[in-house]
Amino acid sequence: MKALVTGANGFLGQHVVAALLARGHAVRALVRPATPVEGLSWPLTVEIARADLRGAVPESLFSGVDVVVHLAAAVSGGEDAQFSATVVGTERLLAAMAHSKVRRLVLASSFSVYDWSRIAGTLNEDSPLEVAPDLYERDGYAVAKSWQERITRAAAKQQGWELVVLRPGWIWGLGHGYLAGLGQQFGSVHLVFGPSTRLPLTHVENCADVFARCVDAEAAAGRTFNVVDSDDVRIWQYLGDHLRRSGEPGFRVPIPYALGYAVTKLATATSKWLFHGKGKLPGVLIPCRFEARFKPLRFPGDKARRELGWVPPHSYEACLDLTYGRPGAPSQGDAVPKLSAGAAPEFPLPASSASTEAATP
Numbered sequence: 001m002k003a004l005v006t007g008a009n010g011f012l013g014q015h016v017v018a019a020l021l022a023r024g025h026a027v028r029a030l031v032r033p034a035t036p037v038e039g040l041s042w043p044l045t046v047e048i049a050r051a052d053l054r055g056a057v058p059e060s061l062f063s064g065v066d067v068v069v070h071l072a073a074a075v076s077g078g079e080d081a082q083f084s085a086t087v088v089g090t091e092r093l094l095a096a097m098a099h100s101k102v103r104r105l106v107l108a109s110s111f112s113v114y115d116w117s118r119i120a121g122t123l124n125e126d127s128p129l130e131v132a133p134d135l136y137e138r139d140g141y142a143v144a145k146s147w148q149e150r151i152t153r154a155a156a157k158q159q160g161w162e163l164v165v166l167r168p169g170w171i172w173g174l175g176h177g178y179l180a181g182l183g184q185q186f187g188s189v190h191l192v193f194g195p196s197t198r199l200p201l202t203h204v205e206n207c208a209d210v211f212a213r214c215v216d217a218e219a220a221a222g223r224t225f226n227v228v229d230s231d232d233v234r235i236w237q238y239l240g241d242h243l244r245r246s247g248e249p250g251f252r253v254p255i256p257y258a259l260g261y262a263v264t265k266l267a268t269a270t271s272k273w274l275f276h277g278k279g280k281l282p283g284v285l286i287p288c289r290f291e292a293r294f295k296p297l298r299f300p301g302d303k304a305r306r307e308l309g310w311v312p313p314h315s316y317e318a319c320l321d322l323t324y325g326r327p328g329a330p331s332q333g334d335a336v337p338k339l340s341a342g343a344a345p346e347f348p349l350p351a352s353s354a355s356t357e358a359a360t361p
Contacts, residue, residue, distance in 0.1 A: 004030060010071060057095070094152065111123075125225065167224065202312075210225070220307075245323070260294065267285040
C-alpha cells in the first residue's frame with residue numbers, strides 16, 4: 001500500500017515513515033515547503049511532497065495513495081496559531097481528500113481530548129471527552145486537538161471513510177525525555193505531584209508501530225485506540241530514570257496530588273476575587289489543566305492489544321537504552337534508522353500549494 005504521511009518530518013512522523021517502510025509500504029511524505037530533508041536520510045523510494053495545509057491542498061497529492069496518516073498539528077505557539085495550523089489545516093486536507101479515491105484515514109489524536117475532571121479510576125476509550133464550555137479552560141493544544149478529531153469524524157462519516165483514531169499518551173524518546181506530566185521544575189528542583197501516579201507512556205518507536213499496523217489492519221477500521229505501552233511506570237520512577245540517564249542535575253520533591261490540586265483551587269478563587277475573573281494564572285494553577293497533567297488514574301491501553309494483537313516492540317528498559325544509551329556505553333540515542341545516504345525524490349505539486357509554512361509535530 002502507499003501511505004501519505006502528513007507531518008512526516010516531525011518527532012513521531014519520522015518514526016512512522018520508518019515503521020511503514022519496515023512493513024513494506026510505500027510512503028509519500030508531506031513536509032513544510034521550506035523543510036530541509038537531507039538529514040532525514042530517507043531512501044529513494046520515499047516521495048517528498050511539499051505543501052502548506054492551511055492553503056490550497058491539490059488533489060494530485062492523493063494520486064496513487066491508498067491511505068492517509070494524518071500527524072500534522074501545531075504543538076507550540078499561541079492558541080490562535082495552534083488552532084489555525086491544526087484545525088484549518090485539517091479542514092483543507094479533508095476537503096481535498098474528499099475528491100480522491102482514498103478510503104482510509106489514520107488520525108493522530110491525543111489524550112488531551114478527554115475530560116479529565118469527569119474521569120475517576122480508569123481512563124479508556126469510552127471515557128468522556130472534553131466539550132464546551134469547559135473545553136476552553138484547557139490550553140490551546142487541547143482545544144485544537146479536540147476540534148481536529150471532531151471535524152475528522154464528521155468528514156469520515158459523511159464520506160464513508162474507514163477512520164482509525166489513535167490517541168497516544170505521553171510520547172517520549174531522544175530529545176523528548178522530560179515530559180510535562182512529570183511535575184513542575186524550578187531550576188534543579190522538581191516538584192512531583194503525586195509521586196506514585198502512573199504515566200500513560202508510549203515510546204515513539206512503539207507508538208509508530210501502532211500507526212503502521214493500522215494502515216492495513218482490517219480490525220482497525222472505524223475504531224479508536226489509546227496508545228499506551230504500559231501504565232506500570234510511576235512518575236517518581238520515570239523522573240529518577242530520566243535524571244540519572246541524562247546526567248541532568250536535579251532532585252525530586254514529592255507533593256501529594258490532593259495538596260497540589262487544592263492549591264490550584266485556592267489560586268483560582270483568589271484570582272477571581274482580586275481581579276474579578278480577568279486575572280491570568282499559569283497553566284499549572286488552573287484546576288482542569290492540573291488534572292490533565294497529574295491526575296492519578298489507570299491507563300490500561302489493552303484495547304489495541306485485544307483487537308489488533310499489538311504488543312509493544314520494546315520494553316520500558318529497552319526504551320531507556322534506546323533514548324539515553326546503555327549504561328557504560330556510548331549513547332546511540334533514539335535516532336531514526338539511517339535508511340539511505342541519497343536524496344529522496346520530490347513529488348511535484350502546484351507551486352501555489354507550497355507558498356507558506358504549516359506546523360507539524
